[in-house]
Amino acid sequence: MPSVYRSFLFVPGARPDRFAKAVAAGADAVIIDLEDAVLPGDKDKARADVLAFVAEWTGKGLAVRINSPRTAHGCADIAAFAACGVLSKLDFIMVPKAETAVDLEIVAEALGSDVPLVAVMESGRSLANVQAVAAKATGGMLFGGADFSASLGADLANWDAMLTARGLVAAACGAAGIPAYDVPFLDVKDPAGLAETTNKARLMGFSGRACIHPDQVSVVNAAFTPSDADIAEAQAIIDALNAAEGGAVLHKGKLVDRPVILAAERVLAKAKSV
Numbered sequence: 001m002p003s004v005y006r007s008f009l010f011v012p013g014a015r016p017d018r019f020a021k022a023v024a025a026g027a028d029a030v031i032i033d034l035e036d037a038v039l040p041g042d043k044d045k046a047r048a049d050v051l052a053f054v055a056e057w058t059g060k061g062l063a064v065r066i067n068s069p070r071t072a073h074g075c076a077d078i079a080a081f082a083a084c085g086v087l088s089k090l091d092f093i094m095v096p097k098a099e100t101a102v103d104l105e106i107v108a109e110a111l112g113s114d115v116p117l118v119a120v121m122e123s124g125r126s127l128a129n130v131q132a133v134a135a136k137a138t139g140g141m142l143f144g145g146a147d148f149s150a151s152l153g154a155d156l157a158n159w160d161a162m163l164t165a166r167g168l169v170a171a172a173c174g175a176a177g178i179p180a181y182d183v184p185f186l187d188v189k190d191p192a193g194l195a196e197t198t199n200k201a202r203l204m205g206f207s208g209r210a211c212i213h214p215d216q217v218s219v220v221n222a223a224f225t226p227s228d229a230d231i232a233e234a235q236a237i238i239d240a241l242n243a244a245e246g247g248a249v250l251h252k253g254k255l256v257d258r259p260v261i262l263a264a265e266r267v268l269a270k271a272k273s274v
Helices: 016-023 040-056 072-084 101-111 124-128 130-136 145-152 160-176 191-204 214-224 228-244 258-273
Strands: 007-012 029-033 062-065 092-095 117-121 140-143 180-182 208-211
Touching: 007 016, 007 214, 016 029, 016 040, 040 062, 040 072, 072 101, 092 101, 101 117, 101 130, 117 130, 124 130, 124 145, 124 160, 130 140, 130 160, 140 160, 145 160, 160 180, 160 191, 180 191, 191 214, 208 214, 228 258
Parallel strands: 007 029, 007 208, 029 062, 062 092, 092 117, 117 140, 140 180, 180 208
Antiparallel strands: none
């Protein structure tokens, strides 16, 4: 199972002065963004600055969002990271506008590395191919709701308007055995709204959420952190599984089937990531 993160924090690739501050904000993973957060004329310098930062990086929880592999800037990103020799320092590479499984295959083969890939689903075409894309997204999938809603003329702030897309992303990730991550909450002045929608995403099966401001990190982390009671219950189910030694698994007098065991394993995996 891929690593599971409660929170992502995006930081613009054109702002190297903010990299260290973002790392200190408490997110499970910081994603340096070379795509939407960088103007076309600044792409080359941002790429060089990011590569220099990654080369000196010695910690955990760092990733880079490259440009779409369907663009010249994306091809330049892929070529640069393939040649730099620092991919092993990254937790994953995020691939935006992943519309087909081939997009991810090309990135993986060109990088020549087993670094996990987190796909971003942000178009109607991507949603139509969501299961095939998820099958190649070795690190998980992010619901790119901002671009997706804009392409439909829909309202991202309306939970019901995005319900079908979120459900399909969560289902595809569940089928592929990878974590699903929710779109950032764009109103950084509304922590109550952030908490409410994050809990809704968790109940739908999402494993974490992206953040666009450091103040959002603690709220998102809290929503996706299993409680002590949840952890104890999950561990008891796994203990019952081990004690059964291949026989029927009973817990609190009830037969435990495979979906319950998988849910317990997910809770324990989240607990270990905290």
